């Protein structure tokens with residue numbers, strides 16, 4: 653088993669529907685073979701409620717991923733049936749949409765035969781997209797509910813992945829256990845952002861890579877989780893009341909970073925060297941825009957790569973993809989990075 657104890661990093665022995673740490677003796681439960689290696693951290697979900705829902709989904713052996721997704725979204729307060737159907741379809745379509753991402757930035761970072769780790773894999777869209785290109789993934793999420801669905805999604809796409817429920821701030825992996833780590837649109841939702849960044853760094857092998865994407869606080873476009881414009885321009889305490897006023901939606905457990913904030917966080921919390929990429933607006937998304945907005949989006953896609961404009965795009969881009977490399981040797985002298 654690649655997973656280890658999230659508290660002491662001891663080896664885990666599996667028995668019946670549980671695993672036990674051979675070092676500290678702690679026992680962790682399993683659902684559908686997925687170990688629940690979560691430590692108590694403040695989270696957007698209640699662990700007990702999540703487990704109950706995960707068990708009820710797991711019991712529906714013949715249900716498709718679509719049926720399970722529909723069930724999960726139907727339980728969301730504030731969601732009408734139109735939104736439930738839309739989100740269900742979006743998740744089902746996501747693996748296809750991510751195919752280009754896998755080719756463009758994931759594949760070049762993979763080491764032959766080595767699985768990549770998806771931290772905050774959610775319902776498993778990236779893992780499914782990777783399956784189609786013959787790549788194996790390890791999926792970690794703080795929600796067991798999402799993992800039950802992710803497992804079914806990956807199977808429906810003809811692959812297998814290895815899953816564990818865990819907090820991003822306490823990953824159940826040993827130092828340098830994986831060569832490529834991906835975490836898409838997750839860091840803005842965790843309580844301890846430096847803790848997540850440090851854990852991604854810790855589990856990445858020397859010579860490995862990490863990719864962290866997150867929406868930009870100061871994007872010129874609407875806040876992507878609630879579709880409200882201008883949220884990031886407000887001081888943090890005003891954001892939730894503003895979103896409530898504009899849309900009626902709650903805005904909790906989300907803290908968007910600017911490019912400066914993201915860079916500072918990664919510099920302080922990791923030993924890796926990160927570069928911020930300014931991703932293009934996907935053509936599928938542009939297809940849904942009005943003609944004027946689509947025109948701007950196409951123009952944006954062209955000029956975002958023009959070096960003199962980079963400082964401007966680092967302020968206003970919709971989101972960032974931070975691509976980090978871990979040096980082969982970390983020099984102790986001066987705490988800096990040394991390349992052999």
Ligand SMILES: [Zn+2]
Pocket residue numbers: 657658659660661662673674675676677678
């Ligand atoms: Zn332990």
